[in-house]
Amino acid sequence: MTRQRPRVVIVGAGFAGHQAARTLSREVRDRAEIVLLNPTDYFLYLPLLPQVAAGILEPRRVTVSLPGTLPRVRLVLGAADRVDLASRRVHYTGPEGDTGELEYDRLVLAVGSVNKLLPVPGVSEYAHGFRGLPEALYLRDHVTRQIELAAATGDPDECVARCTFVVVGAGYTGTEVAAQGKMFTDALVRKQRAWRHAKHKPRWLLLDIAPRILPELDRRLSRTADKVLRGRGVDVRTRTSVREATPEGVRLDDGEFVDTKSLIWCVGVRPDPLVSEVGLPVERGRLLVEPGLNVPGHPEVFACGDAAAVPDLTRPGEFTPMTAQHAARQGKVAGRNVAASLGYGERQAYRHHDMGFLVDLGGVKAAANPLGIPLSGPVAGAVTRGYHLAAMPGNRIRVAADWALDAVLPRQAVQLGLVRSWSVPLDTSSPELARIPGPRGRPDDQHTQGVT
Numbered sequence: 382m383t384r385q386r387p388r389v390v391i392v393g394a395g396f397a398g399h400q401a402a403r404t405l406s407r408e409v410r411d412r413a414e415i416v417l418l419n420p421t422d423y424f425l426y427l428p429l430l431p432q433v434a435a436g437i438l439e440p441r442r443v444t445v446s447l448p449g450t451l452p453r454v455r456l457v458l459g460a461a462d463r464v465d466l467a468s469r470r471v472h473y474t475g476p477e478g479d480t481g482e483l484e485y486d487r488l489v490l491a492v493g494s495v496n497k498l499l500p501v502p503g504v505s506e507y508a509h510g511f512r513g514l515p516e517a518l519y520l521r522d523h524v525t526r527q528i529e530l531a532a533a534t535g536d537p538d539e540c541v542a543r544c545t546f547v548v549v550g551a552g553y554t555g556t557e558v559a560a561q562g563k564m565f566t567d568a569l570v571r572k573q574r575a576w577r578h579a580k581h582k583p584r585w586l587l588l589d590i591a592p593r594i595l596p597e598l599d600r601r602l603s604r605t606a607d608k609v610l611r612g613r614g615v616d617v618r619t620r621t622s623v624r625e626a627t628p629e630g631v632r633l634d635d636g637e638f639v640d641t642k643s644l645i646w647c648v649g650v651r652p653d654p655l656v657s658e659v660g661l662p663v664e665r666g667r668l669l670v671e672p673g674l675n676v677p678g679h680p681e682v683f684a685c686g687d688a689a690a691v692p693d694l695t696r697p698g699e700f701t702p703m704t705a706q707h708a709a710r711q712g713k714v715a716g717r718n719v720a721a722s723l724g725y726g727e728r729q730a731y732r733h734h735d736m737g738f739l740v741d742l743g744g745v746k747a748a749a750n751p752l753g754i755p756l757s758g759p760v761a762g763a764v765t766r767g768y769h770l771a772a773m774p775g776n777r778i779r780v781a782a783d784w785a786l787d788a789v790l791p792r793q794a795v796q797l798g799l800v801r802s803w804s805v806p807l808d809t810s811s812p813e814l815a816r817i818p819g820p821r822g823r824p825d826d827q828h829t830q831g832v833t
Contacts, residue, residue, distance in 0.1 A: 386414045387723055390471055390485035391454075392461045392655075394419035394447055396427075396708035397686025397715070398491030399774065404716025406453040409725050415454045416483055418461055418473055422447050425514060426773050428705060429780070431554070431741070434517040434524075435561035436792040438783045444514065445775040457483065461492065464659045466679060487681050487719050490659070490668060491712060494650035494687035494703060503626030508646040511554060520645065522796045524562065527642055528569045528583065529796075537581065542640035544583045547631055548647055549623055551589035552597065553740060555647035556606055559587040560742040562645075563613050569794050586616045586639065593619055595748075597702070598738050605748040605757040606740055613743075650703065656688045664690035664700065672730035674715045675722075683719055685711035694732045707733060709772070739765040 391402050394417055402417050409415075423444035432438045447456050459473035459481065471483045496510045509523065510516050524546065531543035544566070548559045566583035587594065587610065594610070594617060595603045610617050618633075623644070625632045630640040652666035661676055662669045667690035668676060674691065676682040685691070686708035693699045701707045714731045721728040737751040739761075747761040756764060766784065770777045 386412065387486040388414045388416060388484065389487040389489065389719055389723075390416045390418060390483050391489040391491060392418045392464075392471060393491035393493050393653075393686070393688070394421075394424050395491060395493040395686060396705045397493070397688075397712035398489070399424040399445075399447070399451075400709045400712030401489050401491060401685060401716040401719070402451050402454050403774070404713045405719055406451060408717060408720035409723060411453065412725070413720075413723055416457055416485075417447065417451065417454050418457045418459055418471060418483060419447065420458065420460045420476065422456060422458065424450070424774065426769075426776075428553075428741075428772075429769060430511070430514070430517045431557040431561045433514070434511070434520045434558065435565040435743070436521060436794060437561070437787050438780060440514055440518060442776050442780050442783055445773065450774050457481075461655055464488070464490070464655070466660065466682070469681070485681075487722060488683065489715055489719060490656065490682070490684040490688050491686045491708075491715075492653040492655050492688045493708075494652050495654070496646065497649045497651045499648060501623055501626065504623070504644075504646060507626040507628060508549075508644045511558060511645060511647050512650070518797065520558075522798070523643065524566060525569065525794050525796050528566055529573075531581070532570075532573050538640065540581050541584075542630065543642055544581060545586070545630075545639060545641040546584070546643040546645065547586045547588065547623075547639060547641050548645045549588050550647035550649060551587050551591065551594035551617070551619070552647065552649060553595070555587060555589070555645075556594055556610070557741050557743075558645060558647060559585050559615050560606075560610055560613070560746075563610075563615050564743045565792075565794075567614075568792060572791070572794065582614075584616065585614070586618065588618050588621045588623065588633070590622045591619060595740065598740070599750055599755070601755045602738060602740065602748040602750055605755075605761075606742060609742045609746050609748070609757075650687065652688055652703075656684075667700070667703075672732075673718050673728055674711060674731055675718065680722065683715050685715040691731055694730065695734075701731075701733065706736070739768055741765050741769075 391398050426443045429443045433440055459475045461471055461473050463472040469485050474480050496512050527543045531540045534540050548555050563585045593603045594607050622634050623631050624634045626644055631644055632638050656668050657663055657666055668684040670684050670689045672692050674683050674685050687703045691701045693701045718728050720726045739749045741747050745759040745762040747765040749756045749761040749764050
């Protein structure tokens with residue numbers, strides 16, 4: 382059928398893609414067909430994922446329905462495989478293995494990022510990733526199981542290994558996973574009679590090769606987070622990383638061997654490989670774009686979020702970092718500029734103003750510097766939760782209700798049956814296709830889930 386309206390295809394529904402679709406649909410209304418290609422029918426609010434792993438929030442609280450929040454956008458379930466710039470088509474694979482293609486007049490690439498792997502022997506086989514909802518749910522089941530098995534064993538060495546958890550990477554995610562995880566395991570052991578006289582308690586190690594945790598943030602925030610973690614009992618080790626991972630544990634670069642069944646990989650992310658395969662200039666795997674987020678030489682193609690190397694107009698010569706705040710703001714600008722290219726509204730360049738950073742440290746504690754004002758303790762915790770409620774595109778009342786219930790009621794620590802084998806594969810080319818292994822490490826299609 383001949384299309385009567387221009388078609389805009391948006392690939393990816395993370396912070397950038399969701400905001401681009403939302404903004405564009407408001408700008409053009411029904412004067413353009415907007416198609417959103419994504420492996421799942423939800424937007425995932427990644428900053429609260431550690432709270433899902435710690436049992437504070439239920440999984441659906443951090444997932445926001447795409448059809449529910451984008452009523453003027455047509456959702457196509459699938460993962461993009463290839464972009465054909467000459468014919469203006471996006472080829473994709475659907476959730477049940479079917480293939481298809483989408484023709485476009487405008488294209489917005491917002492495919493996001495995937496786990497960053499380092500050439501460390503054993504990491505891809507024995508580490509747990511933490512990039513999507515299936516991984517967070519798996520980690521919650523895995524941690525619960527390890528604590529229960531440690532309580533039941535009569536072997537002291539096995540007990541130590543099972544209740545030792547190693548987190549590699551002390552950026553946002555790693556710091557929050559370690560902070561929430563330590564509180565979660567402490568709560569688990571308090572409920573079990575077998576732990577009342579045990580000599581071994583849950584131990585969490587947070588490792589980073591940098592000289593301090595949260596190296597990308599202000600030193601005051603770093604010191605606040607470090608103090609909270611150490612006070613809670615987390616073994617924080619800077620200038621330290623993993624040399625090798627084995628089924629029995631990990632060997633650190635200083636030669637120490639740590640017996641553990643739990644290696645949690647939070648070293649960062651890299652742009653989705655699809656970006657480098659488009660055939661356009663990239664900067665460290667990110668598509669080079671102009672300040673208006675359009676691709677040079679291809680005025681019909683836009684890119685934003687982790688997929689794009691966006692010039693930082695506040696720091697000439699640099700590119701904006703890969704953060705959720707930048708992705709959401711870039712998505713809004715991309716939506717407006719796509720609309721402008723269709724004749725609706727004015728084009729603008731992406732220019733950001735730093736509003737500060739927030740790190741949730743569990744309980745009522747956090748580290749924050751809104752508008753450059755350093756905060757810690759309960760005040761920072763309140764500001765952090767207030768920001769998350771304001772930033773979420775949905776589920777605010779349900780999230781607030783879960784927080785209130787967690788403050789007055791004990792958490793339900795039960796396994797949900799997601800641990801069929803020892804790990805969710807870390808080495809996945811795309812997070813949407815990550816699978817939870819079945820028996821003996823084989824992928825179990827019944828448990829395949831997509832993440833944005």
